Amino acid sequence: MKREEEKLRRLFKEWGKNQQPSISFESIWQKTKRKQAIQAVSYRIALVTAVLLAILIIQPQQLFMKEQINTATSGQKEIIMKGSVIGLSTKIVIRGQSNLPEGAVIQAVLSEDAEGKIVVLKETVKVDKRGDFTFVLQRPVIERDYVLSVAFLPELQPQSIQQIYGERGEQIEQGDATFTYGKDGMTYRGLKLYDWILGIKGTTAGQDTFLSSQLRDYPKN
């Protein structure tokens, strides 16, 4: 065994005596430097790419989160409501359209003064599945003028509607028709439209007007 090993050692020794690489150290050194430079550039590119990717991934997430926070903190929902008023001889018909869900309660109030302090009639109806509602009010005194208000009031709403707009209307987006009011020491936000109900005097033609967010000036004949 030892002799075999000696022979193999001798064989390799003899064979290797004059085997020399033809490549020089300088060329290897230059290649090493080039490779090192490429690696350094690749490292920087990878670093920049990683940073860019991180920005691209993180930023939209942050924007999405911001949006979510805004929605959560504001959670505002716009209520659109409009309507027309038709004055008949003994009745007043109010036809309204809204984006409110079915079951939302709308209140109509007839009062003798613009501030709504002297209330003579108060009625509520529910919005149908199309968001429409209709009041048919009996004129208390046919010849008399009244102030009509048609309102969405949060405290009158069933629970399913309060869940959407808040128990005190805190989720209602502020707009031209929104208003705040106090009740039992709490502040509420609702939505109210106004119109004049013109009394029938002599041969006065039937009223056909629209509800508006502000009570208009009293019409002159």
Next chain:
Amino acid sequence: MKKVEFQLSKHEAEQLFREYGEYVYRTALFLTRSRTHADDIVQETFVRIYTKFHTYDKAKPIKPWIYKITINVTRNYLKKQKIYNLFKAGKLTNDHSYDSLESVYLHKAELNELWELVNKLSQKSREILILHYYLELTLPEIAEILDVPLGTCKSRLHTALTQLRKKAKEEHLFYFMEDSV
């Protein structure tokens, strides 16, 4: 990602090349049987040594680390060559000059015959023979270089020697046979 480091000075790098360059070349030459390939392997091996020098454990001898890189580079090179030749529908390229007796400087007939036998062995057998008998690495060192258990390493050496004995007997190469001196 690890930052690229380069800790060797040019002088140190040159010293390493002078000390181990020929061994690396001869190992590659023996395994690839091609001077061109051997030169390529020397270049790739030393580029790797220089660029990966920061990964070398300074507490350990450098020789096995260098030869481990040599073996790995050679294996990768041979794999690439095999794929390349597959598409070329040819065999692994050999330098004709490598096989000629003059070029390998084995003037003694018996050594030439033994050399031919060694070259007929499998890749694994040739790897272990050159690592052990030429580079004079111990079996535990070879096991580490080849990433195999020590037992596998011993077994490979045993197989290589058995194959060589068998071939020597078949070829009537009495020079290598145990009972002839």
